[in-house]
Amino acid sequence: MLEINNLHAELETDADVTILKGLTLSIKPGEVHAIMGPNGSGKSTLSYVLSGKDGYSVTAGSAMLEGVDLLEMEPEERAAAGLFLAFQYPVEIPGVGNMTFLRTAVNAQRKARGEEELSAGDFLKEVRAKAKDLQIDADMLKRPVNVGFSGGEKKRNEILQMAMLEPKMCILDETDSGLDVDAMKLVADGVNALRSENRSFLVITHYQRLLDHIKPDFVHILADGKIIKSGGPELALEVENNGYADILAGAA
Amino acid sequence: MALAKLKQDATLARLAGITLPEGATWATAARSDALARLSAMGLPTRRDEYWRYTDPASLIVADAPPAALFDNGEAPLFAGVDRIALVFVDGVFDAAQSDDLAGAGIEIHRLADVAQRDIHWAKDLYGTLESRGQHPVERPLAALNTAIASDGIVIRATAKVQKPVHLVYLHQSETSDVTLHNLVRIEAGASLTLLETGPGAARLSTCLEVDIADAGQFHHIRAQGSDHERRAVTHCFAQLAAESVFKSFTLTFNGVLTRNECVIDMRGDDAVAHVAGACVGDGGDFHHDDTVFVTHDALRGESRQVFKKVLRNGAVGVFQGKILVKQGAQKTDGYQISQSLLLDDDSQFLAKPELEIYADDVACSHGSTTGAIDETALFYLRSRGVPMEAARNLLTLSFLAEALAEIEDQALAEELQTRLEGWLARRA
Ligand SMILES: Nc1ncnc2c1ncn2[C@@H]1O[C@H](COP(=O)(O)OP(=O)(O)OP(=O)(O)O)[C@@H](O)[C@H]1O
Ligand SMILES: [Mg+2]
Numbered sequence: 312m313l314e315i316n317n318l319h320a321e322l323e324t325d326a327d328v329t330i331l332k333g334l335t336l337s338i339k340p341g342e343v344h345a346i347m348g349p350n351g352s353g354k355s356t357l358s359y360v361l362s363g364k365d366g367y368s369v370t371a372g373s374a375m376l377e378g379v380d381l382l383e384m385e386p387e388e389r390a391a392a393g394l395f396l397a398f399q400y401p402v403e404i405p406g407v408g409n410m411t412f413l414r415t416a417v418n419a420q421r422k423a424r425g426e427e428e429l430s431a432g433d434f435l436k437e438v439r440a441k442a443k444d445l446q447i448d449a450d451m452l453k454r455p456v457n458v459g460f461s462g463g464e465k466k467r468n469e470i471l472q473m474a475m476l477e478p479k480m481c482i483l484d485e486t487d488s489g490l491d492v493d494a495m496k497l498v499a500d501g502v503n504a505l506r507s508e509n510r511s512f513l514v515i516t517h518y519q520r521l522l523d524h525i526k527p528d529f530v531h532i533l534a535d536g537k538i539i540k541s542g543g544p545e546l547a548l549e550v551e552n553n554g555y556a557d558i559l560a561g562a563a
Numbered sequence: 564m565a566l567a568k569l570k571q572d573a574t575l576a577r578l579a580g581i582t583l584p585e586g587a588t589w590a591t592a593a594r595s596d597a598l599a600r601l602s603a604m605g606l607p608t609r610r611d612e613y614w615r616y617t618d619p620a621s622l623i624v625a626d627a628p629p630a631a632l633f634d635n636g637e638a639p640l641f642a643g644v645d646r647i648a649l650v651f652v653d654g655v656f657d658a659a660q661s662d663d664l665a666g667a668g669i670e671i672h673r674l675a676d677v678a679q680r681d682i683h684w685a686k687d688l689y690g691t692l693e694s695r696g697q698h699p700v701e702r703p704l705a706a707l708n709t710a711i712a713s714d715g716i717v718i719r720a721t722a723k724v725q726k727p728v729h730l731v732y733l734h735q736s737e738t739s740d741v742t743l744h745n746l747v748r749i750e751a752g753a754s755l756t757l758l759e760t761g762p763g764a765a766r767l768s769t770c771l772e773v774d775i776a777d778a779g780q781f782h783h784i785r786a787q788g789s790d791h792e793r794r795a796v797t798h799c800f801a802q803l804a805a806e807s808v809f810k811s812f813t814l815t816f817n818g819v820l821t822r823n824e825c826v827i828d829m830r831g832d833d834a835v836a837h838v839a840g841a842c843v844g845d846g847g848d849f850h851h852d853d854t855v856f857v858t859h860d861a862l863r864g865e866s867r868q869v870f871k872k873v874l875r876n877g878a879v880g881v882f883q884g885k886i887l888v889k890q891g892a893q894k895t896d897g898y899q900i901s902q903s904l905l906l907d908d909d910s911q912f913l914a915k916p917e918l919e920i921y922a923d924d925v926a927c928s929h930g931s932t933t934g935a936i937d938e939t940a941l942f943y944l945r946s947r948g949v950p951m952e953a954a955r956n957l958l959t960l961s962f963l964a965e966a967l968a969e970i971e972d973q974a975l976a977e978e979l980q981t982r983l984e985g986w987l988a989r990r991a
Contacts, residue, residue: 362946365938390948402943406961412944415957420948455961472947 312511313338313361313480318372320360326368330356332536333372338480341508345522346515347550348533349559354515355399357533358484362396363389376480390416391423393479397469397486399515404456409468412456413438417475441474445501462489470501481505482513487521499524519551532558570605577606580625584713590678593690597709600694604701613700616881616913617822617852622704622796627740627766630792633817637985639731640760640786640978646729647671649716653734653764654741656714660731668722668753674715674744685717688746692772692800696826699887700856705798705824708770712744715769719748720755720779727756732763734790739764745771749779749807756972757781762788762795762818771799775807777831783811784975786982787821791848794820805831805861812970814979815842815851816986822852829892832862839869839969841979843959843986847877847909853901855884859892859922868899871966873959875906875990882931885917892922899929904962906936906955956987 313336320331330353338344348354360367361374363386374381381389404412418428429437442452445467457465466486473481483502487495502512502525514525522530522544530546531538532555540546540558550558578601583594607619621628649671650660656673664671677685690709696702716730730745741764749755753776763769775781787795795818801809815821827836842851857866872880882901903912914931936958944954960983967983970976 364942364946385951386942386945387948387950387954390946396946398943398946402939404937404940404943404958404961406964407957412947412957415953416944416947416949419950419953423948423950476947 312340312342312377313513314373314375316373318357318360318374319370320356320367321370323366323368330367330536331360334533334537336531336538338511338513340511342529343506343512343514343525343527345527345530345547346513346533347517347530347547349555352533353536354533355484358396358482358515361389361482362386362394387419388423390476390478391420395473395476395478395481397466397473397481397483399484399488401457401465401469403458405458407456409452409454409456410438413472413475416472420476438475442471444504445471445474445497447471463491463494466490467494467498470498474501474505477505479509480511480513482515484515485517486514487516487518495521496524519547522547534559570608573608574602574605577623577625578602581711583710584678586679588678589681589686590689594710596694597690597706600697601703601706601710604697604703604706606707607703611701613854613883616883616915617820617850619704621794621820622766622768622822627738628794629737630734630762630765630790630794631737632734633790635789635985635989637982640982641729641758641975644727644729644758644975646727646758648729648731650731650733651714651741651743651763653736653739654714654743666724666726666728668720668724669728669755670719670721671728672717674717674746675713677717682717684719684748685746688748688772688774689744692774692802692828693770693798695828696800702798702824702826704768704796705770705800708742708744708768708798712742712770715744715746717746718755718757719750720753721750723754724756727758729758729760732759732761732767732788734762734764734788734793737765740766742768743770745769747771747773747781749773749775749781751776752778754780755782757783759783759785760788762790762793764793766794768795769797771797773799773801773809775801775803775809777804778806779804780808781810782971784970784972784979785812786814786979787816787818789816789986791817791819793818796822797824799825801825801827801836803827803829803831803834803836806833807831808834809836810969810971811838812966813840814982815840816982817844817849818851819848820850822854824854825856827857827866829857829859829861829864829866833864834861835865837867837869837969839867839966841871841963841966841983842880843873843983844878844880845875845990849874849878850881851879852881853884857886857897859886859888859895859897861892863894864892865896866898867969868901869966869969870901871963872903872912873906873963874903874910874912877909879910880912881914882912883915884929885919886927886929888920888922888925888927890921893924895922895925895927897925897927901931902962903933904936904959905933906959956984959987960984
């Protein structure tokens with residue numbers, strides 16, 4: 312599904328700051344991978360570089376989604392190709408209604424893929440059902456995108472977008488941060504409902520707890536722009552219990 | 564104070580070519596008075612305090628600069644609204660295209676007709692609010708309008724009028740130079756919605772005087788037409804009695820020069836006045852100026868000014884807005900916001916927000932901002948699959964939304980929103 316090979320990225324404005332320093336990762340269809348790693352190690356940067364945010368230059372390496380070069384595409388093309396990023400910090404957009412935003416996004420992607428646009432009625436039915444599962448009320452759907460939403464509401468809204476857009480490759484950047492215990496369960500249920508043999512997940516998190524709900528096939532430790540250790544779910548437990556010191560020392 | 568010699572000469576030269584509309588009627592006296600006012604103050608130049616950002620020259624020259632006709636292929640605005648449509652073609656009233664000058668709870672005349680008759684409320688209003696609105700800031704082009712306008716629409720609402728009156732200004736001659744003067748009198752407890760659309764002429768001057776009696780309501784929605792080369796100077800003078808409501812919204816597309824002045828006098832207690840505008844301009848020829856003056860002269864008045872401008876490719880936007888709270892106008896609630904969204908570095912927004920307050924128990928605030936498209940929001944939209952252009956348009960519309968939200972009638976607001984979407988799509 313997603314093949315990242317020897318990816319190097321630096322800040323566009325400051326070539327002295329290299330953030331990703333040779334990152335390699337292969338995710339097969341249907342798999343769930345988790346990435347953990349110390350603050351500032353480059354986890355969010357990886358998600359931004361993959362989704363095409365301005366400000367970073369890729370200086371070496373590649374990232375392919377189903378054999379297509381992601382790095383050559385505009386952000387909207389990557390989305391239409393099936394990539395989705397649940398933001399660590401979802402953006403507030405005053406003046407744009409959540410519903411308008413969702414429908415514009417869904418139909419733009421359908422159009423880009425040569426599919427028919429969803430009718431207003433079908434769209435509404437689908438949003439309502441999915442919003443209900445995530446306990447997002449009608450009022451939140453009407454409000455401007457993320458404006459005045461609590462931290463947890465923003466994260467649930469990200470998952471609603473993911474559910475509506477039905478991407479193939481989902482990256483979740485600390486979707487668990489700011490969630491209370493019940494909301495974490497809701498979000499995990501939302502993610503698990505989407506799990507299928509054709510859809511893969513890359514879950515960035517600091518805590519084992521989310522991984523109790525969304526069981527990963529593989530866990531990777533990212534430090535200083537590289538994956539320094541990979542393993543099964545037990546690796547997350549090790550981090551939870553001992554922190555990164557041993558792993559970092561072992562890799563050095 | 565004596566006028567500068569140059570200004571006086573220029574004014575005299577320009578006025579020498581003007582003949583006032585004929586007839587020995589009350590209107591003749593009002594026009595001569597206006598001409599005298601104008602001679603005393605002189606025509607504006609860029610040296611005048613409120614013309615520093617906008618060059619009045621092309622609004623004054625004897626021969627109006629021509630303006631090519633422009634058809635964007637869109638259906639006429641508000642055609643689906645149940646309304647009383649009154650059509651002017653390059654300033655000439657077109658009875659064949661217009662509805663009857665009549666309606667329930669309303670009295671409608673043409674200025675050209677009432678000027679010959681003794682209709683006391685029209686006579687009392689014509690030039691009166693304009694004349695009073697010359698202080699403390701002079702508005703010579705309004706006096707010029709009062710002096711030379713030979714036609715316009717004169718409306719008196721005596722009840723809650725259901726059908727809006729729609730003044731349709733068609734532009735069919737590339738060289739037309741048009742001056743129209745409209746009067747609206749809202750009797751106590753009555754209400755009226757006035758729609759104005761269209762470029763109207765190569766150069767259009769309109770002056771609207773609105774007198775609202777106790778608890779009367781006046782709603783005004785205007786779209787100035789999308790002809791690229793048109794010029795317009797408009798004035799609105801409103802006088803509000805106790806518990807009355809005045810709400811005006813203007814949408815401006817294109818045009819080389821637009822100056823919209825709105826002068827509001829809140830004389831009765833508990834009155835409400837909202838003035839709002841949204842403008843979108845593209846290109847170095849586009850210059851749009853909103854000049855607003857709200858005077859609070861009574862208790863518990865509420866006023867709002869909300870102006871938003873989207874500017875690109877060297878377009879220029881101007882906002883000059885003032886709230887004056889007179890002594891004794893306690894519990895005034897005055898708000899003013901002017902914002903521009905600059906879509907590139909070539910465009911410019913010039914703002915002059917002013918507060919002048921002589922009462923001690925008031926809540927007044929004002930703000931003015933200039934900004935670009937929010938890159939973070941743009942990326943967020945694109946990451947969800949919304950293409951660049953559509954994402955920019957969505958953010959542009961969201962910027963204008965606060966101004967459009969000032970329109971109370973949802974259907975009318977949506978129609979204007981659709982026009983904005985069309986404008987953005989044409990420019991994509
Ligand atoms: N636009 C930027 N300008 C300056 N520095 C940046 C920028 N983007 C990332 N960095 C730096 O790159 C490093 C990696 O940041 P990144 O946000 O990817 O870390 P992270 O692993 O997601 O951390 P966290 O766990 O705290 O979310 C940090 O040192 C950060 O300060
Ligand atoms: Mg991060």
